[in-house]
């Protein structure tokens with residue numbers, strides 16, 4: 001990394017406007033600290049002295065160019081308007097104007113490339129990085145599929161079976177597996193790698209069950225950085241491992257589970273001056289907030305009653321919960337959705353803590369077919385706990401059988417997802433049956449990863465499909481069976 005003294009003034013100024021607050025004890029830190037003993041001279045901070053995880057604090061400034069016919073003075077008056085809904089309308093105008101172009105882009109356009117990204121479209125609320133430092137594909141702009149029994153149009157008969165299975169009339173699935181590397185991680189990674197770029201990092205690392213490593217490897221390759229990933233040996237789905245290796249990451253398989261890999265990578269990064277890009281890094285969480293902003297925008301800023309999502313390392317709950325709170329504070333929305341976090345029963349530390357009113361942090365030896373959420377000691381426990389408490393959320397658990405049954409419904413509908421994503425539908429099914437979520441409430445569920453990430457678990461295998469002679473009679477006979 002560059003030494004602090006060599007940070008260009010605009011980056012130094014940007015960083016000086018950002019503080020990191022400990023989620024446990026509220027201590028404040030700058031995002032990077034100069035340290036003469038370090039070989040690089042510059043040390044990013046990932047944790048508080050007390051061991052707690054950190055949260056980015058940044059004051060939001062409305063961009064000046066939008067909607068303002070008046071002079072500078074009337075702009076500032078408007079910005080400070082006591083009428084919160086007027087301010088909310090201005091923010092909506094900014095984001096709606098940026099989203100008004102289709103999410104395909106021409107390189108000859110004079111429109112900012114950042115506007116085409118479903119992350120950087122909300123840049124003032126995520127990381128106001130100078131455009132030339134931003135590493136973007138672009139990402140985001142993922143579909144929000146109407147799948148409820150009532151809100152599913154006739155052209156989506158197959159999709160409606162999802163709403164029927166959940167027992168929900170107004171149900172939407174946001175498919176984050178439609179991101180460039182096939183999972184929601186790209187949202188956080190574009191922000192994290194951009195920060196790495198601004199700091200002059202040459203190498204980045206993560207521990208991973210596979211999606212984070214694939215995303216890290218892809219963005220590092222784009223940025224021309226070295227990527228090093230720590231994986232639990234034998235526990236990463238083939239598609240994810242293939243991606244990670246194809247993008248050129250140095251792959252270290254460790255004899256241990258994800259939690260052990262996570263502990264190790266933190267140590268390695270701190271000791272060797274490599275930039276850490278797990279969601280322990282608070283800038284990763286900032287990028288993932290865009291899932292929340294984008295789904296609100298797709299719903300015309302009418303917040304749903306519930307958001308349901310799978311729960312593993314808990315970065316996503318932390319991020320989306322923070323986005324909903326910030327959207328509410330900026331008057332972009334008028335109600336904060338409740339969040340239902342769904343864990344696999346064999347990897348349920350957060351569920352167990354929730355059952356004890358979060359009196360005690362629990363960790364477990366994780367075991368589930370849903371490898372993306374096979375995590376026993378989630379990094380973002382404290383962040384996610386704060387979110388669940390603040391939004392009157394809940395934590396539920398589902399068995400592997402329930403996950404696989406839900407996955408089959410999603411796959412057969414033509415949408416498809418990786419196993420962990422199906423925890424969302426399994427959770428919806430369970431919570432509606434228990435009466436926790438009412439069948440007429442508006443619900444958004446997150447699918448976190450693409451079906452091809454894991455092409456074995458819960459998927460009919462080729463050996464079970466018919467092999468026939470290449471003639472019409474043979475096909476006729478086969479179809480008649």
Ligand SMILES: N[C@@H](CCOP(=O)(O)O)C(=O)O
Pocket residue numbers: 185207208209210211212213277278279280312313314315371372373
């Ligand atoms: N399931 C994750 C685990 C790493 O979590 P992150 O929150 O640091 O991204 C993965 O895909 O590796």
